[in-house]
Amino acid sequence: MACELPPGVRIESERVSISYSTVPAKIVVGQPFVLELAACAKQGAPVADGVKMDAHMPEHRHGMNYRTKVVPQGAGRFHSEGWLFHMPGRWEFIFDVGAERLTHSVRVE
Template structure:
């Protein structure tokens, strides 16, 4: 192979490296709220931004007590996304995995319509269930 052919081949290969069907996007910043009754704090970070329409996505939650910031481990969680204007939720159930130290992985979130959604994070401790919620926009 001549030097000229080698240089041309390298130039074409280098230019193709930057081409991809989908550009890598940075992870969105976590958002944090306090539960409605004030008993716990939760941070949520979706795996993608913007939130996709009618495609499953995952998220990470971090839970800690409001009193002293202790991570909440072994929580009984119920996660749902609701669309208040239409009075319905997601068309599938999510899977929640406890990763330890107050970190939980939520698999299979799906917002199937454009508009305002509310992510409900229900934490049950003993006989008491407490809710935190995040407002989401799907475009």
């Protein structure tokens, strides 16, 4: 059975495809946002329900001041809250889906 990913930023690793989107779509410094993640295992097997998400600023060697809360929604969907980027610059999302780590950088003004 094909696994459909909703529209969003799509990231691929060897074994997993994910897409994520934020609400609001444009991340603003100092403003909280929500992140929705969908994950598909490439062999069509169900994705491990162990998903961790975080973000950091690689150039500054620090993370967020808050811990995100992840709520599994079933069928490889995850709702997370508590995101807040407190500085402008490059932030990198880190998505640990089972044993796979996927990252994506965004620039926040």
